[in-house]
Amino acid sequence: MELDSTDWALLGALQADANPSNQALAQALGISPPTALRRTRRLRDAGLIARQVALLDEDKIAALQGHGLTAIAEVSLDRQGAEHLDAFERRAVQEAAVAQCWRVAPGPDFILVLRVADMPGYQDVAERLFTQDANVRNVRAFFAVRRAKFETQIPLSRP
Structure with missing residues (x-):
């Protein structure tokens, strides 16, 4: 096109x-x-416009609900064969708390952005995604304290 x-x-x-x-x-x-x-x-x-959505203000929604926690998790697997990476990815994207799932290299195998209500909510997700999967070797989680920038626009360069 x-x-x-x-x-x-x-x-x-x-x-x-x-x-x-x-x-x-x-x-x-x-x-x-x-x-x-x-x-x-x-x-x-043509699929260039994937969908149109309303972007909610995460901090204001969290204030109204009285909670909200964003975690960024680095996940490394023991076995990196395509079938193992695909299996973890399928499980991650099925999890409602996973807002973003990135397969990355080098370093960890995945970066996940998780949105949960609170620390017990994070613990529930961690047990389902990380603890119960024998192929997960290491997880490093970081908890957001402030978001300085959030942008959805893709820079467009016209040929």
Whole structure:
């Protein structure tokens, strides 16, 4: 799929704010509303727009709920064969508390971002994912005390 400057502009605008109406988006980019709608659908159908979501303020939600804990865990496995890595990855992504799962190299095999209610919640996840898996060799967990930056936008370079 080839993208032109209008496609790139649409992607940039939508990842900054996916909430504007089709008419507002078209006006901001200097294109007609039918063109904006058609191209946005084409970008979505091509899989370049994976989904549109509302980003909640994690700290404000935690304050309303009276709790909230984010943990970043480095996970190293004993055996790194593809089947072992795939098996752990499948288990991790099925876990509701896992917000992000990254397979990395060099160093640990995985980096997980976990969101749980509190330390007992983390302990429950740790037992399910780490303690009960004989192939997990080492886990280093870090607990977030403050988030200085959180960005969802992908830098777009236009060819």
